[in-house]
Amino acid sequence: MRSRRIVSRALLYLVLIVGAVLTLFPYLMVVLTSLKTAPQLNSVSPWLPAVPGTLSNYIRLFNGKIADISFLAYLWHTVLFTVILTAGQLVFTTFAAYAFARLRFVGRDVLFWAYLATMMVPNVVTMIPLYLIMRQIGWIDTWFGLMAPYILGSPYGIFLMRQFFRGLPADLEDAARIDGAGTLTILLRIFVPLSRPALGTLTILTTVFAWHNFLWPLIITSGDNTKLVTVGIASLQGNLGADYNLMMAGSFVALVPLIVIFLLFQRTIVRSIVLTGMK
Structure with a gap:
């Protein structure tokens, strides 16, 4: 044995x-x-x-320019995009999930499951309609067009937070209402503090998604003032061939922030994976 x-x-x-x-x-x-x-x-x-x-590839990467802008500018664009997108996801997803989980209104469940069904549609299918919409409202190659498809929440994020809210005891909400608390107070003072594990999960997933996002930024942006680091690395491949040494240096620099996040928040990441699996 x-x-x-x-x-x-x-x-x-x-x-x-x-x-x-x-x-x-x-x-x-x-x-x-x-x-x-x-x-x-x-x-x-x-x-x-x-x-x-x-280290000549890293020296060329930071001292040179990709097109008419430096690689550090692409990194700054990606940091700004990730922070704004993550903040928007957390705010709008929390409000929408609370409405679907706790508020009662006509067609709530039908609307929720119809919205959740959009997860069955691949993102590639919606790229062309989204691009046409952005062109009609004049948001091509702008920060508004870059963030609009994601900043108002995602089906998976709303589903995750809704399931977590539904698992919280209803007695907490009833007791708060008896004490005179309104809907917004209950959400911000009771549900949000109790939802830190789920919010941590959503933060990590959204941060990784935003940092690695490539296809939509490639389609919607054309100027150097809105390009992200993923598109900037792809720009190193020109008509005469690809500078693989420089591309790999840029790829490693782009990986460093995520590696640091992993080292600093290992326990939170493991907890988020467990929570995602349970939900």
């Missing part, structure tokens, strides 16, 4: 190690490629480090 337990545990660790290697290998390739020169990229195996390594 003991030998079987040892063998099963050894197989389990072997599977976990193989999974970890497969997961981390693309990130390792990004780092190794960013530390190579163009000749080393073609002469050294992709999974081997260059000797000696070089």
Whole structure:
């Protein structure tokens, strides 16, 4: 029995190690490629480090310009986009989820499930209609057009918060109403403080989505004053070929903020994954 337990545990660790290697290998390739020169990229195996390594790609990335703007400007655009989008998602999603979970009005459930059904439609399908709408109202290549499809909430976020609100005891709300609290007071003073785990989950998911968003920013933006870092990295691929060393340096710089967030909020991220699975 003991030998079987040892063998099963050894197989389990072997599977976990193989999974970890497969997961981390693309990130390792990004780092190794960013530390190579163009000749080393073609002469050294992709999974081997260059000797000696070089930081020239990072120097070119921060000292040079992509089109007519610096890479730091793209990073700043992405930070601004992520912060505003996350704040908008938290505010509007919370209000909508509370209405669907606690307020009573005609057609509430039908409206909720109809809105939730939009999750079945791939985002790619709605890109062209969204672009045509933005063109009609003059929001092409503007911050309003960039944020409009996401800032007012998402079906998944509203579903997550609604399910969490529905799980809170109704006695808390009844007691608050007896004390004279209104709907807004109940939401802000009772439900929101109790919903920190769900709000943490939504914050993490929205931050990662906003930071990695590529297709819609690529379609809606054309000027350098509204481009995000993902589109900026793609701009390094020109008509004469791609500068893979520079692209990998930019990709690694774009990954650093998310790595820092993961290291600082490991427990919150794990808790959010557990909460997402339970809900």
